Amino acid sequence: MDAVPLCTNFQGGCHVLSLANLFDRVIQHSARMHGISNDLHSEFELYFLPKSQIGRVTRNCHTSNILTPNGKENAQRMARSDLTEVILKLLVAWRDPLWHFHQSMAHHHDFNNFSTNKSLEMSDMVHELRKGVQKVVEKMQMLGIISDSVSNMASPEARLASHSNGWRIMKDYDLLYCFRRDSNKVQNYLKILKCRIVPENGC
Amino acid sequence: MAISSSSLLLLLIIPSLDWLPSPASAFLIDRDHMASPAPSEPHFTECISRDLETFRCWWSPGIYHNLSSPGALRVFYRKKDPATSGWKECPEYVHSNRECFFDVNHTSIWIPYCMQLRSENTTYDDGCFTVENIVRPDPPVSLNWTLLNISPSWLSYDVMVNWEPPPSADIGAGWMRIEYEIQYRERNSTKWEALDVQPHPQRTIFGLHIGKEYEVHIRCRMPAFIKFGEFSDSIFIQVTDVPVQESTVPFTLVLVFGIVGVLILLMLIALSQQHRLMMVLLPPVPAPKIKGIDSELLKKGKLDELNFILTGGGMGGLPTYAPDFYQDEPWVEFIEVDAENADGEEKGDSRGSDTQKLLGVPQSISHHMNVGCSNNVSFPDDDSGQARCYNPDVPERDTLMLMATLLPGQPEDEEASFDVTEGAPALDGGERSLVQTQTPGPQTWVNTDFYAQVSNVMPSGGVVLSPGQQLRIQEGTSATEEERQRKGKDSEDQEKQKELQFQLVVVDPEGNGYNPESSVRQISTPLPGDGYQAIHPQPVETKPAALTEDNQSPYIIPDSPQSTFFAPVADYTVVQELDSHHSVLLNPPPRQSPPPSLPQHPSKAALPVGYITPDLLGNFSP
Numbered sequence: 001m002d003a004v005p006l007c008t009n010f011q012g013g014c015h016v017l018s019l020a021n022l023f024d025r026v027i028q029h030s031a032r033m034h035g036i037s038n039d040l041h042s043e044f045e046l047y048f049l050p051k052s053q054i055g056r057v058t059r060n061c062h063t064s065n066i067l068t069p070n071g072k073e074n075a076q077r078m079a080r081s082d083l084t085e086v087i088l089k090l091l092v093a094w095r096d097p098l099w100h101f102h103q104s105m106a107h108h109h110d111f112n113n114f115s116t117n118k119s120l121e122m123s124d125m126v127h128e129l130r131k132g133v134q135k136v137v138e139k140m141q142m143l144g145i146i147s148d149s150v151s152n153m154a155s156p157e158a159r160l161a162s163h164s165n166g167w168r169i170m171k172d173y174d175l176l177y178c179f180r181r182d183s184n185k186v187q188n189y190l191k192i193l194k195c196r197i198v199p200e201n202g203c
Numbered sequence: 204m205a206i207s208s209s210s211l212l213l214l215l216i217i218p219s220l221d222w223l224p225s226p227a228s229a230f231l232i233d234r235d236h237m238a239s240p241a242p243s244e245p246h247f248t249e250c251i252s253r254d255l256e257t258f259r260c261w262w263s264p265g266i267y268h269n270l271s272s273p274g275a276l277r278v279f280y281r282k283k284d285p286a287t288s289g290w291k292e293c294p295e296y297v298h299s300n301r302e303c304f305f306d307v308n309h310t311s312i313w314i315p316y317c318m319q320l321r322s323e324n325t326t327y328d329d330g331c332f333t334v335e336n337i338v339r340p341d342p343p344v345s346l347n348w349t350l351l352n353i354s355p356s357w358l359s360y361d362v363m364v365n366w367e368p369p370p371s372a373d374i375g376a377g378w379m380r381i382e383y384e385i386q387y388r389e390r391n392s393t394k395w396e397a398l399d400v401q402p403h404p405q406r407t408i409f410g411l412h413i414g415k416e417y418e419v420h421i422r423c424r425m426p427a428f429i430k431f432g433e434f435s436d437s438i439f440i441q442v443t444d445v446p447v448q449e450s451t452v453p454f455t456l457v458l459v460f461g462i463v464g465v466l467i468l469l470m471l472i473a474l475s476q477q478h479r480l481m482m483v484l485l486p487p488v489p490a491p492k493i494k495g496i497d498s499e500l501l502k503k504g505k506l507d508e509l510n511f512i513l514t515g516g517g518m519g520g521l522p523t524y525a526p527d528f529y530q531d532e533p534w535v536e537f538i539e540v541d542a543e544n545a546d547g548e549e550k551g552d553s554r555g556s557d558t559q560k561l562l563g564v565p566q567s568i569s570h571h572m573n574v575g576c577s578n579n580v581s582f583p584d585d586d587s588g589q590a591r592c593y594n595p596d597v598p599e600r601d602t603l604m605l606m607a608t609l610l611p612g613q614p615e616d617e618e619a620s621f622d623v624t625e626g627a628p629a630l631d632g633g634e635r636s637l638v639q640t641q642t643p644g645p646q647t648w649v650n651t652d653f654y655a656q657v658s659n660v661m662p663s664g665g666v667v668l669s670p671g672q673q674l675r676i677q678e679g680t681s682a683t684e685e686e687r688q689r690k691g692k693d694s695e696d697q698e699k700q701k702e703l704q705f706q707l708v709v710v711d712p713e714g715n716g717y718n719p720e721s722s723v724r725q726i727s728t729p730l731p732g733d734g735y736q737a738i739h740p741q742p743v744e745t746k747p748a749a750l751t752e753d754n755q756s757p758y759i760i761p762d763s764p765q766s767t768f769f770a771p772v773a774d775y776t777v778v779q780e781l782d783s784h785h786s787v788l789l790n791p792p793p794r795q796s797p798p799p800s801l802p803q804h805p806s807k808a809a810l811p812v813g814y815i816t817p818d819l820l821g822n823f824s825p
Contacts, residue, residue: 059282
């Protein structure tokens with residue numbers, strides 16, 4: 001897709017953000033998302049989880065089939081476009097499960113409003129973050145940093161992950177656990193990308 | 204997932220972290236305040252990652268001392284990675300620490316690790332974790348502080364502490380993000396003050412006290428994670444009393460406020476005492492004031508109105524209830540001549556004349572002198588130029604002396620009441636002789652120049668008035684010296700001096716008191732008892748009308764009209780009288796030789812009251 005900025009013809013009427021600026025916004029967003037997921041996970045662990053189940057992940061996360069670099073060096077060695085694609089896959093994979101999680105939490109009156117609001121916010125943030133990363137990808141493609149082959153729904157893995165129902169049978173606690181982990185991945189990957197491509201403004 | 208009822212109760216209770224941990228929970232929960240007793244069996248004490256790239260695990264044999272030897276206990280791990288399976292042994296042992304070290308190649312993030320502590324036969328401990336959850340970053344390095352400011356009260360100050368992130372954390376690559384918690388306490392205190400966690404490598408501490416020493420340390424944490432790293436080494440902050448150089452600021456403030464206060468006080472004083480200050484700084488300058496007459500009339504060009512008023516204006520002179528024009532000048536003094544005495548005077552009798560009164564000569568002064576003041580306030584000011592408000596019964600000697608010398612006296616009729624002995628104790632006989640200008644006999648009078656030029660001052664105090672009268676004065680002076688030797692004894696002298704009388708400007712409110720002879724043109728004296736008039740002498744030719752009113756001349760004709768002396772004209776010449784042709788007579792001609800140019804009144808010689816302006820001098824002929 002040919003993403004042309006809408007206001008190239010305007011003079012001074014359109015504020016075009018730089019890539020570093022876009023990256024900063026996205027990274028802030030992902031950090032907040034990870035923070036919310038961490039809060040929800042801790043609350044769940046404290047209030048609703050029997051002690052015997054702490055730390056025991058009974059099932060794999062539904063995103064386990066997405067290949068993600070598991071270390072710093074692996075992430076740094078990975079190509080930018082591949083890393084970007086991983087990010088997008090992860091974000092796509094979590095949109096539906098989080099929405100349903102919020103729905104289930106809202107229906108359970110045991111959860112206080114604070115947690116319910118957080119789950120809603122978390123669900124929205126995934127959606128917003130995905131769109132933000134999409135903008136970053138377009139900017140990078142316009143600048144020629146990455147190839148044009150990156151798309152959010154292109155790979156079969158992404159489609160599989162998003163359409164899988166594996167998440168439906170996951171328990172709430174496992175869901176939260178998995179999302180907390182994946183949001184941390186997204187945050188780290190985005191930071192590595194930024195410090196590799198546009199290292200200014202603090203890295 | 205079923206929410207048990209016990210979980211509902213937990214919702215209402217703020218949870219504490221002090222619950223019994225499971226054996227492998229050492230990896231999972233951050234237990235800074237762990238109070239649980241260590242298990243007696245061999246167990247993992249802790250697994251920690253410092254940089255999110257490697258991690259270590261430590262174990263303890265517990266009380267099983269036989270297992271404390273190296274190799275007795277072994278660590279096995281398993282990654283829940285789909286690609287790998289099976290237990291592996293610790294890749295690197297550090298037996299001195301009872302530590303198992305996993306290097307970069309064996310560390311995977313976001314993948315659960317399960318650890319097991321095994322001896323030969325049994326598994327004593329196991330637990331699972333993910334590496335990002337066991338990260339405890341290293342403490343920051345290079346701590347230092349700078350003083351920001353000190354409070355004005357010199358009691359507290361603010362400090363900026365800054366540091367650098369731990370070198371082990373790869374922040375440059377963006378792999379780790381770190382946030383800091385700074386804690387400080389007083390040197391002797393046990394409780395630490397913790398400030399909020401924030402990701403910037405500097406922090407301001409507010410409100411530290413002067414003189415106390417503070418200890419500061421910092422620890423690190425990954426954002427949105429629980430576990431903190433170790434505290435850094437402490438730094439010590441202390442600010443002692445600063446030297447007094449700054450204390451000049453409050454001193455200058457005090458000085459400024461003091462000066463401002465004093466200025467305000469002075470202003471208030473000046474405002475409240477405004478009138479008095481004005482009186483002291485700018486004393487009022489005397490100007491001719493005639494009671495009952497507006498000072499506007501005394502100016503040039505208004506002689507008509509003035510004469511009208513003075514002559515009564517159809518109402519018989521100035522009303523006694525003359526309007527007070529000088530109400531706002533309390534220091535104004537008017538010289539008044541008693542009008543009653545003037546009425547009682549005989550023709551030609553200059554008893555109680557103004558000259559007498561002014562000079563303090565005999566009882567005329569004591570009786571008739573009527574120095575009035577416009578109000579009760581009297582300012583004994585020598586510079587005022589006014590006659591003083593003093594007790595007429597006791598005239599002052601020096602004043603009298605001066606006046607006596609200044610005014611060449613005019614002898615009077617013998618009939619003139621000249622009771623020397625009465626009521627004039629201070630008068631010297633010599634004074635009389637000074638003014639004695641005439642041998643006794645028929646009443647003669649000389650030109651008494653009302654204004655005379657003082658040409659010389661005698662060492663004895665006498666004043667030489669003008670060249671023409673010098674002789675007279677000298678005579679008087681010698682006589683004075685003789686007389687003074689016989690001061691206060693001779694009635695003979697007094698008798699002689701009885702004859703002397705001074706005549707001054709006649710002041711007659713009616714204008715007709717003194718001189719019943721209507722043939723004598725008189726100067727109308729309008730004031731009820733006032734002595735001086737400053738009548739601006741008008742050119743005779745131009746203002747005949749003023750003069751002919753009431754058939755009176757603007758000059759005062761003394762009561763004793765004879766003049767035997769004719770003095771040459773002094774520099775200041777007094778217009779004596781006006782003749783029928785309205786020409787001005789400067790000196791009344793002596794009886795013996797009346798100058799034909801000066802038709803004089805046979806019996807009268809007018810004493811002028813006014814003064815001559817320079818532009819009018821030409822009109823007068825000597």
